[in-house]
Amino acid sequence: MIETYYNDEWVDAKVPQVDNGDISEYLQTVNALKLRANALKNSIKTASANLAPTAGSAPSLKKVYNGDSYATQGGCTDGTYIYFYIKAQDEANAGTFVKMNRSNYAVDSGNTKSLSLYHGNDMCYNPDTGYIYVATMYQTGGTSRIDVIDPSTLTIIAQKYVPFYASAIAYDSDKKLFIGASGSLTKNIFKLNDSSDFELVRTTTVSDSPSYSAGRSSQGITCDSAFIYHSWSDVPNVYIEICDWLGNYIHTISKSVTYDDISMEVEFIEKTSKNELLMGMYGAGQGGGMAYIYTMTLT
Amino acid sequence: MSINSSLEYLNEDTDNFEPYIANSSIVSTALKNQMTKLQTTISELEEIINGLAQYAEG
Numbered sequence: 001m002i003e004t005y006y007n008d009e010w011v012d013a014k015v016p017q018v019d020n021g022d023i024s025e026y027l028q029t030v031n032a033l034k035l036r037a038n039a040l041k042n043s044i045k046t047a048s049a050n051l052a053p054t055a056g057s058a059p060s061l062k063k064v065y066n067g068d069s070y071a072t073q074g075g076c077t078d079g080t081y082i083y084f085y086i087k088a089q090d091e092a093n094a095g096t097f098v099k100m101n102r103s104n105y106a107v108d109s110g111n112t113k114s115l116s117l118y119h120g121n122d123m124c125y126n127p128d129t130g131y132i133y134v135a136t137m138y139q140t141g142g143t144s145r146i147d148v149i150d151p152s153t154l155t156i157i158a159q160k161y162v163p164f165y166a167s168a169i170a171y172d173s174d175k176k177l178f179i180g181a182s183g184s185l186t187k188n189i190f191k192l193n194d195s196s197d198f199e200l201v202r203t204t205t206v207s208d209s210p211s212y213s214a215g216r217s218s219q220g221i222t223c224d225s226a227f228i229y230h231s232w233s234d235v236p237n238v239y240i241e242i243c244d245w246l247g248n249y250i251h252t253i254s255k256s257v258t259y260d261d262i263s264m265e266v267e268f269i270e271k272t273s274k275n276e277l278l279m280g281m282y283g284a285g286q287g288g289g290m291a292y293i294y295t296m297t298l299t
Numbered sequence: 300m301s302i303n304s305s306l307e308y309l310n311e312d313t314d315n316f317e318p319y320i321a322n323s324s325i326v327s328t329a330l331k332n333q334m335t336k337l338q339t340t341i342s343e344l345e346e347i348i349n350g351l352a353q354y355a356e357g
Contacts, residue, residue, distance in 0.1 A: 026330035033337035040344035047351045174353065175346065202343065226354030245347045274357050 041246070048244035052227055053275070053298035056240065056253045061281065063259065064105040065291035068096035068112065072282040072291040074122035074168075074220060075268035076132060077102055083132055083151060084268065084280055085120035086289040095120060096289065097154055105293070113154040117147055122168040122220040122268055128176065129192070131157070135169040135180065144180075146198065162198050164188045168221040170228070175245075177201065179228060183218030185209055187228060187247065204247035206230075211241045211252065220268035222277070229269060229277065235284040236263035240277065240296075257281065259292055266294075275299070 065072075068086050073095075075084030082102050087095040099111035119137035126133060131148050138145040143161040146169065150157050166180035166188065178198070180188040185205050193199040211218075216232035216239060223229065227250070232239040240253040257264040262283040270278045281292040 023327060023330070026327055026334070030330055030333050030337065033334060033341060037337055037341050037344060040341065040348060044344065044347050044351065047348070047355075051351060051355055172350075175350065224354060225350035225357075245350060246344070274354070 044244060044246050045248050048226070048246075048248050048250055052242050052244075052250040053253070054251065055299050056255065056277065057297040057299075059255055059257045059264075059294055059296075061257070061259045061264070061292045061294050062105065063290065064100065064293050065098060065107070065289070068098070068289040070095070070287055070289060072267050072280060072289065073120045074117075074134060075270070075280040076123045076125045077270050077272060077278060078125040078127070078151065079272075081151065082278070082280070082293070083123065083125070083149075084291060085115070085117050085123070085134070086291070087117070087120050089287070091119050092116075097149070098291075099151065099154060111154070115149075115154070115156060117156075118145070123149075124169050124171045124178070124222075125151070126171045126178075127173050133169055133171070133178070135166045137167050139165060160198055162188070162190060163200060167218060168230070170221045170223040172223050172225060174225050179221060179223055181218070181221045181228075181230060183212065185212055187221075187230075187243075189245075204245065206241075206243045206247045206249050208249045209241060209243075210249070211239055217265075219266050220280075222269045222271040224271045224274070229271060231266045231269040231279065233265045235265050238264070238266045238279070238281075238294075240269070253296075253298075255296075257294065259283065262286060264292065264294075 070089040071087055073085050073087050082100045084098050085095055094114045094116045097113045097115040100107050117134050117136050121135050121137045123132050123134040132151050134147040136145045136147055143163055144166040146160050147156050148158040162180055165182045168181040170179045178190050187204045189201045190198050191201055211232040216234045219231040219233055221230045228243050230241045236256050236258050238255050238257050242250045264281045265284040266279050267282050268280040272278045275298045277296040279294040281294055
């Protein structure tokens with residue numbers, strides 16, 4: 001139980017109610033709130049360190065797609081289908097959006113579509129709206145473009161902008177929150193407001209990210225109710241950096257990944273169950289629109 | 300607002316308010332603002348704790 005990680009401060013951090021504007025009561029209340037916040041902060045750090053997965057299964061890749069456009073980029077799953085984008089060599093041109101059966105990796109007739117998603121670096125499925133959100137990496141005036149796709153028609157239904165650089169995107173349906181990440185220390189937490197526009201909620205800084213300091217390439221992200229999983233690459237090495245929603249860095253799972261002597265680069269990552277990560281991969285510099293799936297069991 | 304930076308003021312010394320306690324309107328406004336920030340932060344921290352609890356039980 002999570003209460004295991006509460007410390008003594010939590011028990012003591014009872015907050016008195018201010019009811020008459022008396023300064024001493026305000027002071028007492030502020031101090032109690034500070035104590036409670038610090039206790040929560042410490043509890044989160046302890047719980048995260050104890051709960052996070054520490055290892056992943058060895059690479060066992062399956063080649064699932066061969067032959068449209070140029071380079072596999074972002075992807076996601078709604079559980080039934082895996083969606084991914086294969087960008088054109090000149091990303092100003094349209095690439096190929098693929099809707100693949102997750103059960104057998106087959107692509108039914110009509111389930112590929114020529115779409116212009118720029119770099120299409122990462123995407124997530126939002127079960128609350130039923131739409132896919134693509135971090136295109138297209139930037140203008142300090143904003144980044146997020147394309148919204150209807151997976152039933154494979155059409156772009158909206159293009160929205162977030163006020164930060166987002167190269168990767170994830171969504172947690174319990175919190176109703178998106179995460180927008182790039183290759184920096186910062187992760188932006190944002191939401192859809194009542195007007196269906198994006199609204200920044202807060203930023204979280206993973207100040208001791210070893211991947212950032214090591215200069216690895218930032219790739220896709222995913223999340224669950226407890227953790228954010230940020231994939232980074234330094235071909236042929238894949239790094240899954242795990243932090244909590246407060247930005248506490250927990251640790252990194254790393255693997256060297258090859259397929260038929262081709263060095264692999266992770267492109268997208270999806271948390272498909274408590275103990276499973278699905279990763280979309282691409283042969284570095286290979287071209288030819290090929291895609292590979294690496295399903296990692298977490299322990 | 301960064302949740303990390305919002306937590307920085309947790310370490311501020313509330314005793315700094317003591318010399319100004321005679322000017323109760325300034326002090327009470329400052330303290331009310333701090334209370335509001337803290338309550339928002341605590342809500343966010345509680346949401347994170349709840350997510351960890353959900354993961355632990357899942």
